Amino acid sequence: MKLINHDNILKKIKDKNISLININKKEAMKLYFFMLRLRLCEESLSEEYHPADQMRCPVHFCTGQEAVPGSLNILLENKDYLYSHHRSHGYYLAKNAPMPKLFAEIYGKETGANSGIAGSQDISYPKNNFFSGAILAGAVSISLGSAITLQMNKNNKQIVVAGFGEAAADEGIFWESINYAGLKKLPIIFICENNNYSVFSPQSKRLGGDGISERAKAFGVKSKAIFGNDVCLVHAELKKAILNARRNKGPFLLEAFTYRYNGHVGPLSDDLVGYRSKKEISFWKKNCPISLLEKALLKKNYLNKTDIKKIKIKINNEIKDSFDFAKKSNFPVLNSWEEMNFSNKSTVADKILKDLEQSKFDEDQKIVQAKGY
């Protein structure tokens, strides 16, 4: 198939097997652990969400979309910047932000990553340079600015990664960002997790021309579209791109075609709306990024059934601890709206600027706006 898109993935790909290319055992096992951890984390959050109704915020689960966050987790360094969309949990964990603080944030507790102020779709972990937000391309365009800063720093080896869904590319500012990244050869990687749906609306209803990765080339940004549930492929492509960006060889856009299993928001299915076919859902579930990798690892004898059990026990313990932590924590207490919204600190200004007296303004001047620029 010449161009990859959701339609021809369904038509052309049958039973997919993946091979462990450009990845060693340790990395592959780390990928597997991370993705399984993310999957179980999302599944237990979904299970707990409604019965208790204690997570009182919109949550966009990323079940099925583990490959990109998994790859980023093993490729990014703490000093790198990662900006993500509202389906943020995978990216949050990819930046090694702690799971208990994620749970506490969703529960709206003071021990949350942002003391319960942000919630799932706006969560950040500034200490590890992780940020997210819900207004799609907005986060991408902000990430571009961080890349400007990094490029200006001498001997820079830091990079920025912007993760977004394909609907972000419906917004104009997205292409302004791609253009500037191409123009200035910024150290930034754009990762499109193309799950085909903007809520219910498929990309075919929203896209003219050949797709996001093809368009990017026209702006001077190298790109590639891949089957995004092959985590080894995602990892290999990102590894190359990140290395190049670290060497100041410019930006890259990776379009990883993938799929979300949950509804757009919340734990319940929204398939009653009838926007996607059973055949399509079953194809993507059969080609789940975790089971594809698991199959390859079992085949290579990197992993056996007992190992899997042990790994699951370890992860489930962490999840249990995270729930306990979140539930036992206190809610934040209102201190001052003013302090929540303004720093009002000017420590730098205090050091370098003086207060000076001013003399009387001479009002006997004619007010005329000068012409020109």
Next chain:
Amino acid sequence: MTINKSITYAEAINQGMHQAMQLSKNVMVMGQLIDYSSGVFGTTVGLVDKFGQKRVRDFPVAESLMTSAGIGAAVAGKRVILVHIRIDFMMYSLDAIVNWLSLWRFKSNKESNVPLVIRAIVGRGWGQGPQHSKSLHSWFGHLPGIKVAIPATAFDAKGLLLESVFGEDPSIIIEHRSLFGLKDKVPPEPYRVRYGKALVRKEGKDVTLVAIGCLVVDALKAAKILETQGISVEVVDPRTLTPLDKETINKSILKTKRLVVADPGWQSFGAASEIITLVAEKNMHIMKANPIRITFPDSHTPMSKNLEESYYFNEEKIVSKILEVIKP
């Protein structure tokens, strides 16, 4: 002892820009046409020669991206000055301002600051028309999380710029282009003008005239005329709308017991209404007359000269409005 030289508003901004960039290598500027000899009405002249094109970036005509990029650059450690040569074009970046910049620190629970200054330039006269003349200070004053300054003089323009650049909160400085040629005594060294500190530009006892931005000059002219008629006007310049110095305004009201607000924006839901409210809520019972707003009409700005003249107003209208308040 340094001597304060008389320089124009535009020159004072230019001086502030140079000094900010000298004081910290983290300061950078982004804007359209900022590296050409005309230098955005003279305010960015000479910067690129001294600090280079990386720190002084002529940006594509992608106004929405420019504000977002400024946010991201600041998050990663820069102190950013954005120059939006016309505030009307800046409206492309409303998402960046409303959905990201204003609440960035808030949603990070105070952990991530965005020291970003937006210089938003407002045109007036010579047929600027409806797309080159809006002063949207009231809009931004309505938004939590962003400081809003509206300097009327060269002294304040420089001091508020430096204060904004070296503070931790994002800020929008509304600059009225009609003021760019007006001179004022400006200290040559770096200094600060603080947010939330109004200035009583002229003391008086009969009426408080709160004037905003470009109308401060007209207000002072009006006060001078009224002085000859035996009416003593106290002219208060808030200088910043967020935060707004409520104390100074209310203190003046205790003395004069009359209030007129001159606001260079549309009347409805504007800064003038806010100022009258904060006085009314506290001191209505002592007022000798109903407060009055002097604003532009609730209309877009026409191009044609005679209509434009009816749209804007000068000190004569302020004089006549104040006389209405003074006369029993």
